[in-house]
Amino acid sequence: MTLSLFILFLEQxxxxxxxxxxxxxxxxxxxxxxxxxxxxxxxxxxDMMMGAAYVALYLLVFRKAPPIVAIPLTIVVAFVVAAxxxxxxxxxVAKSSGSPVNLVIATLGxxxxxxxxxxxxxxxxxxxxxxxxxxxxxxxxxxASVTILDLVIFGAAILTMAGFFWMFAYTKxxxxxxxxxxxxxxxxxxxxxxxxxxxxxxxxxxVISAIAALLISPKIxxxxxxxxxxxxxxxxxxxxxxxxxxxxxxxxxxxxxSENLVGLxxxxxxxVVAPFVAxxxxxxxxxQGLFGGRTSIKKV
Amino acid sequence: xxxxxxxxxVSASYGRIQALSDVxxxxxxxxxxxxxxxxxxxxxxxxxxISRLVPVTSGVxxxxxxxxxxLPSHEVVRAGVSQAPEGRExxxxxxxxxxxxxxxxxxxxxxGVRADLDKALDYFPALKERxxxxxxxxxxxxxxxxxxxxxxxxxxxxxLLDEPSLxxxxxxxxxxxxxxARLHADGLSILLVEQNVAVALAVSSYAYILENGEIxxxxxxxxxxxxxxxxxxxLGG
Numbered sequence: 001m002t003l004s005l006f007i008l009f010l011e012q013x014x015x016x017x018x019x020x021x022x023x024x025x026x027x028x029x030x031x032x033x034x035x036x037x038x039x040x041x042x043x044x045x046x047d048m049m050m051g052a053a054y055v056a057l058y059l060l061v062f063r064k065a066p067p068i069v070a071i072p073l074t075i076v077v078a079f080v081v082a083a084x085x086x087x088x089x090x091x092x093v094a095k096s097s098g099s100p101v102n103l104v105i106a107t108l109g110x111x112x113x114x115x116x117x118x119x120x121x122x123x124x125x126x127x128x129x130x131x132x133x134x135x136x137x138x139x140x141x142x143x144a145s146v147t148i149l150d151l152v153i154f155g156a157a158i159l160t161m162a163g164f165f166w167m168f169a170y171t172k173x174x175x176x177x178x179x180x181x182x183x184x185x186x187x188x189x190x191x192x193x194x195x196x197x198x199x200x201x202x203x204x205x206x207v208i209s210a211i212a213a214l215l216i217s218p219k220i221x222x223x224x225x226x227x228x229x230x231x232x233x234x235x236x237x238x239x240x241x242x243x244x245x246x247x248x249x250x251x252x253x254x255x256x257x258s259e260n261l262v263g264l265x266x267x268x269x270x271x272v273v274a275p276f277v278a279x280x281x282x283x284x285x286x287x288q289g290l291f292g293g294r295t296s297i298k299k300v
Numbered sequence: 301x302x303x304x305x306x307x308x309x310v311s312a313s314y315g316r317i318q319a320l321s322d323v324x325x326x327x328x329x330x331x332x333x334x335x336x337x338x339x340x341x342x343x344x345x346x347x348x349x350i351s352r353l354v355p356v357t358s359g360v361x362x363x364x365x366x367x368x369x370x371l372p373s374h375e376v377v378r379a380g381v382s383q384a385p386e387g388r389e390x391x392x393x394x395x396x397x398x399x400x401x402x403x404x405x406x407x408x409x410x411x412g413v414r415a416d417l418d419k420a421l422d423y424f425p426a427l428k429e430r431x432x433x434x435x436x437x438x439x440x441x442x443x444x445x446x447x448x449x450x451x452x453x454x455x456x457x458x459x460l461l462d463e464p465s466l467x468x469x470x471x472x473x474x475x476x477x478x479x480x481a482r483l484h485a486d487g488l489s490i491l492l493v494e495q496n497v498a499v500a501l502a503v504s505s506y507a508y509i510l511e512n513g514e515i516x517x518x519x520x521x522x523x524x525x526x527x528x529x530x531x532x533x534x535l536g537g
Contacts, residue, residue, distance in 0.1 A: 172405070179391055179402055186389040189351060191377030191406035191454060 008143045013261040015144035021256020022157035023216045027233025028240065028248035029164065030208040036181040036243050037201045038090075040103035041234075044111035045209060046227025051114045052078040052210035053217045053226065054123055057130055062123070067133055075210050082206025083199040085110055090202075091195055115224050124224035130217035153215040160211050161249060164204075168245065177201055232259075235275040239282045241292025250290060254278055303362075304329040304489050305350070305381075305458055310359030310369070312349050319345045319354070320513045327458070327506075332480070332490045334500040334521060336534065337510035343493040344386065346510070347460045350491075351383045352376050363458065378406045382456035384448040386463040386493075392436025396427055399435045399446055403453025412455065420449040423479055441472040448479070458489045465496045477503055497534040501525045509534075 001009075027045065034042045042048075055077050059070035093106045118124035134152040138145045168174035179187040180197045188194055212233075220226060236255045240247025255275045262274035282290060305327040312320040320342045327333045335343050348354040350361055352373040361369040368376055382403075391399050400420060404413045421428045424445045430438060435446060444464060451459055464480065465473040477499055484490060484503070494500035501507060501521045509517040509530070517530070524530050 175394075175398060175402060176405060178394065179405075182391045182393055183389060185353065186385070186391060187402075188353060188373040189377070189383050189385055189389070190402050190450065191374040192402075193372065193374040195372075 009264040010261070011142055011144040013264045014257055015141060015146050016150070017257030017260035018253060019146065019150040019154050019256070020219075020259065021236075021253035022154050022161075023212050023252075024232045024236045024255050025249040025252025026157050026160060026208050026212040026215075027230050028236035028252045029161065029245060030205040030212070031230075031233055031237045032240070032242065032245055032248045033177070033201055033208075034205050035237075036245075037177060037198060038094075038103065040100045040107070042107045042205070043104060044085075044107040044114065045205070045233065046230030047111040047114040048078065048082055048206055048227075049209040049213045049216075049230060050224065050227035051081070051118060052206070053130065053213035053222060054118045054121075056210075056214055056217070057128060057222065058123055060131055061128075071133075071214060074214065075207050078206035078210035078213075079203040080206075082209075083203035086202035087195065087199045091198070111227070115227070118224045124222075128222045130222050132218035133214065136218075149218060153219075156211065156215055160208065164208065165245070173200065232275055235279050238279055239290055241289025244289070244291035247289055247291025254282075254290075302329055302365075303327065304331075304364055305491065306360075306362040307346075307350070308360040308362070310346075310349060310361060311357045312345060312354050313357055314354075318513060320349065322359070323510070323513070323515055325508050325515065325518070327489060327491055329457075330484075330487055330489055331506065332484050332492055332504040334504035334507040335491060335493045335510065336495075336497050336500055336507055337516075338495075341510040342513040343510055344462055345513070347383055347385075347462055347491070347493055350376070350381060350460060374406065377454055377456075380455075380457035381460065382451040382454040382458070383460040384451035384462065384464065386466050388443060390435040390438070390443050390446055390450075392434065394435055395432050396435055396438070396446060397431040399450050400427075400431075400453050403450035404455075406454055413453070416453055416455055420452050423452070423482065424449050441468050441476075444468065444472075444476065445479075448476075452483075456488070458491065459483070461490055461492045463493055463495060465494065465499065473499065497530070 027049065031042060031045050052074055056070055056074040059065040059073060060067065089110070090103060090106055093102050132149050135148040138147050168177065176187070176192045176197055179192055180194055184194060216229065220229065232255050236251035237248050239251035239254055240249070255278060258278045259271050259274045263271045303326045307323060307325045309322045309324055310320060311318070311322060323342070323346060325333070325335070335346060337343050345354055349356050352371060356369045359369065360367055363379055363381055366379065368379060371379070391402060400417060404416065407413055426442055427446060427449060430442065435443065438446060448461065448464065461480070464476050468476065473496065480490065480492070480503055492500055492504060501524055504521045507518065507521045507524050508515050
């Protein structure tokens with residue numbers, strides 16, 4: 001391989017990787033905020049994203065709604081459905097058993113319900129294409145070729161993350177969310193309404209998933225199984241340490257870039273294993289993940 | 301005088317283990333009432349039934365005449381009951397300042413919160429230099445002070461204090477109790493849980509002694525100080 005080809009591949013891999021990585025980072029964020037506040041991974045995250053993608057598809061294609069209506073409406077639906085699932089279902093499960101295993105199983109159930117609804121509603125029976133919300137004309141960044149859509153995806157993902165981090169760090173609501181994740185008992189003692197915070201965290205996670213869905217759907221084929229892409233969000237979360245929000249973002253970019261570099265330099269058939277090789281490498285060097293803190297010992 | 305807090309025949313359990321049975325106690329506005337007893341007697345559980353972290357199985361808890369034993373925990377804080385829990389219940393990865401701000405979570409009066417922050421730092425000057433420091437890096441005594449200051453930030457009418465002297469040096473115990481006396485002088489009502497019986501009886505006006513989840517003995521603190529049985533069991537002589 002000549003040097004100029006090497007540089008071309010490198011630039012292209014990094015550019016495409018950052019675009020996909022920004023969406024994985026969103027998915028990882030959505031996973032980690034729920035994990036941090038409820039101590040259980042949400043296995044319905046992928047299907048929450050898939051559901052939101054189909055809501056958007058329904059509005060845009062079947063109802064011919066303009067994006068300015070369809071996008072906010074999709075986000076609102078994602079918020080409400082996720083918050084209600086937490087408030088009506090998970091809250092009951094948590095109260096009656098409190099064991100993380102039961103919570104995980106409830107999220108699995110939610111994921112099957114969502115997939116069943118999409119299949120049963122007749123929109124998810126055949127693969128569909130999602131209308132791109134921006135032009136797919138290519139532009140060159142140095143030697144790398146990306147589409148306008150790619151730039152929109154990257155920009156929207158970064159803006160979403162920035163808004164989220166600002167909310168989490170500087171608002172009263174964000175502070176209460178962090179408090180619940182850090183010490184739920186103390187949060188109750190200072191008067192935080194824990195049930196409400198849990199619902200809002202789920203709602204927020206639904207919103208982030210919906211934004212990820214709107215961004216990624218034009219680039220992939222839509223089926224009722226498209227939620228499996230969230231596996232890469234989990235991979236990103238693991239690389240970041242699973243309880244670190246900045247870690248989730250960095251993990252997303254690591255996965256996106258390594259996927260694309262492997263595809264260009266090794267073989268496109270090796271893409272699917274790249275994230276898992278990345279996970280293994282990170283976990284060998286840093287078992288707690290890139291940003292993972294010390295594992296906390298829980299008091300009984 | 302009106303009873304600010306009135307607990308009437310309250311029972312509570314953890315699963316099948318009975319933690320409290322028929323506990324009754326009263327606290328008048330402006331008073332310090334001590335709740336004493338050995339390990340596992342149910343002192344902390346009593347506080348946590350008031351704060352609604354532990355559900356009551358029967359009985360009534362009235363605060364300022366209003367039944368609160370079915371309210372969610374945040375409503376109890378809003379009603380004016382704030383707990384400074386024992387030990388390490390700080391938000392350890394947050395700054396001292398953020399911990400204090402969270403103490404005022406239920407309040408909306410910004411100016412009042414600012415004034416109360418100054419007041420809390422006036423009570424606990426040690427925290428002033430550490431506002432930006434992470435709470436988890438404070439010493440045990442400083443964390444204890446932060447917990448009390450955090451509880452004060454809710455501007456409570458009733459402060460529930462759980463073992464403020466636990467694990468502290470005699471000098472720090474003295475310091476903390478001087479502050480408790482100051483809070484009392486400023487008109488705050490306090491329900492004080494303590495293992496350090498001598499100090500607790502000195503600062504309180506009335507005391508209850510819990511044994512195995514039941515009130516074994518109650519009386520004016522002055523009288524209990526001179527009670528032979530109390531002396532033998534709790535005051536080491």
